[in-house]
Amino acid sequence: MVADAFICDAVRTPVGRYGGALSSVRADDLAAIPLAALMQRNPSVDWTAVDDVILGCANQAGEDNRNVARMAVLLSGLPVEVPGTTVNRLCGSGLDALGLAARSIRAGDCELMIAGGVESMSRAPFVMPKADAAFSRANAVYDTTIGWRFVNAKLKKAFGIDSMPETADNVAADFGVSRADQDAFALRSQQRWAAAQAANRFADEMAPVSVPQKKGDPVIVDRDEHPRPDVTLEQLARLKGVNGLDLSVTAGNASGVNDGSAALIVASETAAKANGLTPRARVVAMAAAGVAPRIMGIGPVPAVRKVLQRAGLELGQMDVIELNEPLRRRGSRCCASSVFPTMPRR
Template identity: 70%
Template sequence: MAPAMAVSCSRWPIRRSPSPAIATTRPRWRWAAPSTTWPRHCAMTCSPPTPAKSAAKAAPACTTCASTTSVVSWWRCSMANPTKCAAPCWRRRRKMNEPTHADALIIDAVRTPIGRYAGALSSVRADDLAAIPLKALIQRHPELNWKAIDDVIFGCANQAGEDNRNVAHMASLLAGLPLEVPGTTINRLCGSGLDAIGNAARALRCGEAGLMLAGGVESMSRAPFVMGKSEQAFGRAAELFDTTIGWRFVNPLMKAAYGIDSMPETAENVAEQFGISRADQDAFALRSQHKAAAAQARGRLAREIVPVEIPQRKGPAKVVEHDEHPRGDTTLEQLARLGTPFREGGSVTAGNASGVNDGACALLLANSAAARRHGLKARGRIVGMAVAGVEPRLMGIGPVPATRKVLALTGLALADLDVIELNEAFAAQGLAVLRELGLADDDPRVNRNGGAIALGHPLGMSGARLVTTALHELEETAGRYALCTMCIGVGQGIAMIIERL
C-alpha cells in the first residue's frame, strides 16, 4: 500500500488514506457539498478530529471535547456541547454577520480631541500624541496584563517628520507599555487608521494574536518640509515640498498616466462628474457643522474623548477637552460667500471641505478566547472590512465600491445598518457617495454627530475615529450594525462594518 499522505491544518498533522475503498465510503477532508464551504486552516486551540479508519467504525471525535460528528460532516467539530469545546475550528464557515468564537472584538475605544491646524495640539509631537489614547486605555483597564498584547498597529499618513521611526512602537513605549510589546505603522493615506483596525482584526480572527491595540495618529500642524537630494554629485538643484497633504516627489510616469490632481481638484472632478451643485455642497456642510455643535453641547462627543494636558512655560498645564474645529455659528450665507480657489468657476471651498487637523485614536481589540481568558467585556465586534480601487482623479467616490464589497462580504444590506459614519473629505464626494448608494442627502443614519467637515480630518487618525464614534453611537441608540467608510487619496475606498454587542 502507498504511504499515507499528510495534510496540515495549522500546526497539527492529519493523515488520510488514499485507499479507493475508503474514498468511496466517506468524504475526503476537503470534501463539501456544493453549497457548503469548509475552513482549510485551523487557527483555534482544539485538536482536529481523529478520522475513522473505515466507514464501519465510529465517527471521528474532537480530541478536545470528545463530541462526535456525522459521516457527512466529519471534518468539523459538531459543537454539540459548546460548554466543553469553545473552538469551532472544524465547523462549516458561518456568514460573517453571525458571531463565532474567532471574532475580533472591540473592548474599548478612545480618542483625543481634534485640534485645528496650528491650534491647541500643534505643540504636541505625533509620537506623544499617539501615546495619549494608549495611556488612557492602560489606565481604564488596570486589571489587564499588558505584556499579553501581541502587537500595536497604528495608521499614519505622513511619516516624514517626528513620526518617521515607526510611530506606533515609539508611542507604545512612551505610553508605558512593556518592552515585550511590538508595534508597526501602516500607511493607506486617509484610510490608515481604519486599515490598522482591519489588519488587527484579521490577526485576531486567524489566531495569530489574542490581544491587539490599533488606531491612528496625525499631526498635520507639525508636518515638515522635505527636500530630496540631487541626482548628481554636488548638484545644486533641489525642490522643497510641504508634506502636510498631497503629492511630493512625483513620478513622471504616474503623472502622465493618471495625473496629479490635488485633493480639492479631485473633489471638483467628482462634483462635475456626478452633478453635485455648490448649493447642495454648502447645505451638506452646514448640516455637518450644526450636528457637531449639537453633539458637543449635549456632551455626546465628550464620551469618546480623553483630555490632553499640554505643559506651559508658565503656570498650570493647558487642558484640551473638546474638538476645536466645529463652527456651530456657521450660516448658509457665510458659506455662499466663500471663494472657489481650486478651480475657476468651481464649487469646492474651504467651507465645504474637511479641515487640516491633529489628533490620535486607539482601540483595544481581542478575540473571544482572549477576552474570556483576561476577563474583558466586549462592546462591539468587527464584522468585516473591504477596500477598492477607483480612478485617482475621482478618488472621492471610493467608498461606493468599498461599501458594496463589504456588504457582499458580510451578507448585509444598507437597510440593516443603524449608523453610517461617512468621512466627509469634501461635501461633493460625500453627496456623490450617498446618491450612488441610493441614500438621501440627509439620511438620519449618516454622521449624526457631524463629520470631518465640522470635526476635522487628521489623516491617519480619521478611520479609527469613525469606528470609535460609530461604536459610541450604536451604544447610545441601541443600534446593531454600523458602517464606517472613507475615500483615500490616489484612488481607493475603504469600508468596515461593526456590530454592537
C-alpha cells in the same frame, strides 16, 4: 472556524486645528496619549498579553518617522515586550489599522490587539530631495502637510497628480453634485457635532491633552478645536472656490488640516473574558476598493458594495451609515449615489 473580533474600548484625543492647541505636541507623544488612557481605563487587562499595536499614520516624514507606533508604545508605559507597527493608507490609515487587527484575530494569529491612528499635520516638516547629480545646485522643497511630493513622472503622465480639492471638484463635475448640496451637507455635519457636544456625547471617548507652556501651568485641551458650530449656510455660500471661482471646493465644505490620535482595544471573545473587557461591537467585515485617481473620493461606493457582499448583508439591514468627509462632495455624493438609494439621510 473563524474567530470573532470585538472592539472593547475606544479613546481619542480632541481634534486640534492646524497651528492650534495641539501644534506643539509631537506625533509620537500624541499617539501615546490614548494608549496610556486605555491602560488607565482598563486596569483588569494583562497588558503583557497584547500581541501588537497597529497605528495608521499618513505622513511619516517628521517626528512620526521610523515606526511611530513602536515609539508610542514605549512612551505610553505599555510593557517593552509589546511590539508596534505603523501602516499607511493615507486618509484610511487608522481604519486600515483596525482592519488588520481584526483580521489577525479572526485568523487565529492574535488574541488581544490595539489599533488606532495618529496625525500631526501642524508639525509636518519641509523636506528636500538629494540632487540627481553631484555638485548640483538644483533643489526643491516640499511641504509634507498635504499633497504630492517626489512625483514619479510616469505616474504623472498616466494618471495626473490632482490635489485632493481638485479630485473633489472632479467628482462634483462627473456626478452632478451641486455646490448647494455640498454646503448643506457641510452645515449638517457642523450642526450634528454641536448637538453631540451639547449632549456631552464625546466625554466618554475623550482623552484630554496636557500641553506644556513656556510660562505658567499646562493648558488642558479637552474639546475639539476645529468645528465651527455657529456657521450658517449663507456664510458657506459666500466662500470662494479653492481651485477657481466657478468651482465648488471651499474652505467651508472641505475638511480641515488637523492634529489628533485615537486607539481601540480589539480582542477575541476568549481574550475579552480573560481580561474583564466588555465587547462594544463585533467587526464583521472590511473592504477596500480602487478607483481612478482623479476621482479618488468616490472610492467608498465600490468599497461599500464589496464589504456588503463580503459580509453577506444588504444595505437595507444597516441602521447607521457613517462616512468620513474629507471633502463634502464625496460624502454627499456617496449618500446620493445609487449605492444608497433607499437609506434615510440621518
